[in-house]
Amino acid sequence: MKDRIPTEIVEIAGKPGEYAIRYGEYDAEGNLIGYRYFAPADEPIEKGTAINKASLLKDDTAALYGLGADAVPDDVFAAIKHTLDFKAQAVIGSYTGDGTDTRTIDIGFTPSFVFIWLDNANATPTLCYKISSSSVLVTLAYRGHNTTHTTTNGGFLVGALDKPTSGNSTNESNSTYRYLAVGV
Amino acid sequence: MSLELITDRTQADYEEWLKLSQIPWDKMTPEQKAKWSVPMKGAYNYTDLNRVGEAILALQSILAGYGYSVEVDVRTDYTLGEWPTKSEMDAYVQSIANMRAVLAVLPTTPDAPESMDDGTIIVWNNIEIILRDVEMLITNMAAAFRHSGTFCSGQGGLIL
Numbered sequence: 001m002k003d004r005i006p007t008e009i010v011e012i013a014g015k016p017g018e019y020a021i022r023y024g025e026y027d028a029e030g031n032l033i034g035y036r037y038f039a040p041a042d043e044p045i046e047k048g049t050a051i052n053k054a055s056l057l058k059d060d061t062a063a064l065y066g067l068g069a070d071a072v073p074d075d076v077f078a079a080i081k082h083t084l085d086f087k088a089q090a091v092i093g094s095y096t097g098d099g100t101d102t103r104t105i106d107i108g109f110t111p112s113f114v115f116i117w118l119d120n121a122n123a124t125p126t127l128c129y130k131i132s133s134s135s136v137l138v139t140l141a142y143r144g145h146n147t148t149h150t151t152t153n154g155g156f157l158v159g160a161l162d163k164p165t166s167g168n169s170t171n172e173s174n175s176t177y178r179y180l181a182v183g184v
Numbered sequence: 185m186s187l188e189l190i191t192d193r194t195q196a197d198y199e200e201w202l203k204l205s206q207i208p209w210d211k212m213t214p215e216q217k218a219k220w221s222v223p224m225k226g227a228y229n230y231t232d233l234n235r236v237g238e239a240i241l242a243l244q245s246i247l248a249g250y251g252y253s254v255e256v257d258v259r260t261d262y263t264l265g266e267w268p269t270k271s272e273m274d275a276y277v278q279s280i281a282n283m284r285a286v287l288a289v290l291p292t293t294p295d296a297p298e299s300m301d302d303g304t305i306i307v308w309n310n311i312e313i314i315l316r317d318v319e320m321l322i323t324n325m326a327a328a329f330r331h332s333g334t335f336c337s338g339q340g341g342l343i344l
Binding site for chain 1: 251253321333
């Protein structure tokens with residue numbers, strides 16, 4: 001943003017560094033009658049914050065959002081919203097398996113990656129990662145097994161569909177699982 | 185704010201410097217030696233580089249306080265007998281151009297020089313006229329600032 005830069009000002013007599021600005025006086029037909037110079041003369045005890053580039057949007061602040069010197073505050077508000085919309089989200093949580101084949105774990109956003117592991121120090125994480133807008137690839141790394149799940153809005157799926165041959169899945173009854181889900 | 189600037193170099197200043205430059209030191213009169221011993225307006229030397237550098241940095245600081253970011257790269261510590269490098273002079277010229285570009289300038293504000301390779305009195309004056317104009321424009325700009333509590337959004341007319 002830019003500040004207004006007048007060319008017609010006068011320094012006020014007896015007040016070095018203080019200026020009055022020229023204004024035009026017009027008649028009802030819009031004809032210029034003459035010029036007069038005005039400045040506040042209310043002797044404030046608090047001058048107040050100047051409403052200008054320094055208080056509204058400095059160049060350095062605009063640059064933080066990838067904006068140039070001509071940017072206005074509204075541009076920054078838009079950039080902030082854009083950033084919020086596309087920020088990475090991550091959540092760590094746990095659930096106890098219930099043995100069902102398809103179960104939704106609700107985390108409040110659709111993840112791009114999910115690591116799931118048994119709450120066991122020797123467990124190898126299961127990696128689920130997004131391969132399209134509507135599905136995730138689930139890899140049980142320690143068994144070399146892959147399968148595809150449909151993603152859900154606001155969460156991810158676990159269940160016996162992850163079961164490669166027998167025994168291990170991401171939703172066995174009474175097993176405690178931990179997960180790290182990341183959305184970008 | 186009042187920067188120390190030289191904007192009134194004349195052909196006579198240059199000719200006086202040229203004349204003295206052709207006289208060996210031991211042939212100079214005491215008056216000529218006195219003139220030669222101080223920075224002469226007819227030449228561009230380390231004192232000019234330092235003075236302009238200080239003015240640019242001062243303006244950069246003031247502008248930063250008003251929210252304007254100006255990239256400059258100047259030195260203020262040149263010494264007698266030191267020759268600036270080509271890259272330093274390129275940065276010097278670019279700094280002046282950046283300073284000229286930061287605000288809307290007057291129709292009479294000269295263009296920034298493209299280089300210092302063929303410096304003339306006009307170019308040397310113009311450099312400092314640019315800085316003088318920017319200094320004046322900053323003063324004018326600040327004079328027009330309105331303050332919180334003195335107006336409402338969209339309100340026109342004589343609201344100071």
